[in-house]
Amino acid sequence: MPDSGLSPGQPSLPDPPVTPPPLPGPPTLPFPPAGAAGAGTAAAPAGVADIPVPVTPEPGWIPRGPSGLGTASLSLARHPEGALEAPAPTAPAEGPAIPGLYHHPVAEPDPVRVEEVSLRIKAWAVDEVQAFPPEWEDQFDGFSVGRYMVACHPDAPTVDHLMAATRLMVAENAVDDCYCEDHGGSPIGLGSRLLLAHTALDPLHTTAEYAPDWAESLHSDAPRRAYRSAMEYFVELATPSQSDRYRHDMARLHLGYLAEAAWAETEHVPEVWEYLAMRQFNNFRPCPTITDTVGGYELPADLHASPAMQRVIALAGNATTIVNDLYSYTKEQRSPGLHLNLPVVIAEREGLSEQDAYLKAVEVHNDLMRTFEAEAAELAAACPVPTVLRFLKGVAAWVDGNHYWHRTNTYRYSLPSFW
Numbered sequence: 001m002p003d004s005g006l007s008p009g010q011p012s013l014p015d016p017p018v019t020p021p022p023l024p025g026p027p028t029l030p031f032p033p034a035g036a037a038g039a040g041t042a043a044a045p046a047g048v049a050d051i052p053v054p055v056t057p058e059p060g061w062i063p064r065g066p067s068g069l070g071t072a073s074l075s076l077a078r079h080p081e082g083a084l085e086a087p088a089p090t091a092p093a094e095g096p097a098i099p100g101l102y103h104h105p106v107a108e109p110d111p112v113r114v115e116e117v118s119l120r121i122k123a124w125a126v127d128e129v130q131a132f133p134p135e136w137e138d139q140f141d142g143f144s145v146g147r148y149m150v151a152c153h154p155d156a157p158t159v160d161h162l163m164a165a166t167r168l169m170v171a172e173n174a175v176d177d178c179y180c181e182d183h184g185g186s187p188i189g190l191g192s193r194l195l196l197a198h199t200a201l202d203p204l205h206t207t208a209e210y211a212p213d214w215a216e217s218l219h220s221d222a223p224r225r226a227y228r229s230a231m232e233y234f235v236e237l238a239t240p241s242q243s244d245r246y247r248h249d250m251a252r253l254h255l256g257y258l259a260e261a262a263w264a265e266t267e268h269v270p271e272v273w274e275y276l277a278m279r280q281f282n283n284f285r286p287c288p289t290i291t292d293t294v295g296g297y298e299l300p301a302d303l304h305a306s307p308a309m310q311r312v313i314a315l316a317g318n319a320t321t322i323v324n325d326l327y328s329y330t331k332e333q334r335s336p337g338l339h340l341n342l343p344v345v346i347a348e349r350e351g352l353s354e355q356d357a358y359l360k361a362v363e364v365h366n367d368l369m370r371t372f373e374a375e376a377a378e379l380a381a382a383c384p385v386p387t388v389l390r391f392l393k394g395v396a397a398w399v400d401g402n403h404y405w406h407r408t409n410t411y412r413y414s415l416p417s418f419w
């Protein structure tokens with residue numbers, strides 16, 4: 001079991017079965033040829049849906065109560081009887097897709113898995129890391145993180161694997177909300193907060209005199225508690241190289257947050273290309289790049305580091321992140337001050353109307369998606385190694401699941417009326 005380097009403090013997970021699902025037979029291109037589908041809905045890439053998903057039944061799971069001094073008063077989201085409640089199961093999710101947005105529809109995520117992950121993630125958030133105060137419970141439920149992660153990782157062999165991704169997603173959002181954005185965040189002092197929180201992922205190695213203060217600091221706010229615990233679970237499942245990949249991607253993310261904050265502080269509107277550069281770092285990338293860990297296999301480090309794979313990952317991450325800019329546009333228009341996103345920056349820097357800028361941003365997204373698919377297909381043909389093929393399929397599945405979640409999260413997002 002790889003060592004996290006973090007002080008233990010949480011009950012250890014049972015050893016999850018990590019037998020990966022059988023790999024596809026003869027290598028096939030996981031994507032349709034570039035341009036095969038027009039704008040808008042496209043057929044799901046052949047192959048992604050073909051990976052079997054063995055569902056390993058897990059022993060009955062009982063939510064743990066809070067433990068440790070003083071945690072009783074931190075118990076949130078409880079009914080008087082003390083039972084945690086997962087967000088109410090919903091009918092198949094609705095929500096319109098952005099007209100003209102190139103995307104692949106996905107099958108409705110397995111409701112049994114969604115229910116189980118939703119229950120377990122809320123217990124973790126409430127009992128283990130106290131990730132949110134009671135008044136944010138509706139927002140936590142409305143985020144639908146269980147549905148998000150089940151949709152993005154259709155090949156996860158067990159719910160434990162899904163939980164690793166789900167905890168990290170909650171922790172990443174706790175940092176974004178509490179340090180950067182609308183739940184007490186601010187550009188002022190952000191660098192210091194992010195660096196100290198980053199040590200929950202990439203531990204401080206120091207002398208015996210100073211180490212205890214650092215270890216204590218990891219329990220001092222919700223973002224650090226969430227990062228520390230989520231990472232501790234993740235390294236139990238990941239190889240050292242997968243953990244290091246994740247740390248690197250998180251450092252990239254934190255660098256992106258800092259550039260966004262620097263512009264917000266001076267109310268600077270960057271050039272479009274500068275915005276795209278910032279958004280390549282302030283990006284979903286750390287989520288699709290754990291697809292192999294969550295799938296129970298490993299893309300070897302040298303194959304992950306190859307320039308062609310790095311380009312495919314960056315293109316996929318950029319497409320997923322511009323999807324966020326488009327679906328969160330009205331939410332961000334309503335927020336105080338000028339919230340940068342691709343349509344806003346195009347409108348400001350290129351002198352377009354809000355509508356024309358939005359439609360141009362849709363085209364930028366579609367270009368990124370098509371280039372991602374074309375280059376992933378080229379890489380699959382040039383390097384038909386089973387782990388490469390499966391990783392590419394996993395990234396494509398994450399891209400599609402991410403679109404599904406944004407489209408269907410009508411609690412959080414709504415479309416502008418440009419059509």
Ligand SMILES: CC(C)=CCC/C(C)=C(\C)COP(=O)(O)OP(=O)(O)O
Pocket residue numbers: 169172173176253282283284285286287321324325328
């Ligand atoms: C989950 C993760 C790694 C997120 C990092 C970057 C991030 C917060 C996004 C890509 C989402 O963008 P945004 O902050 O604009 O989110 P909302 O629009 O508020 O949903």
Ligand SMILES: [Mg+2]
Pocket residue numbers: 324325328329332341
């Ligand atoms: Mg957004």
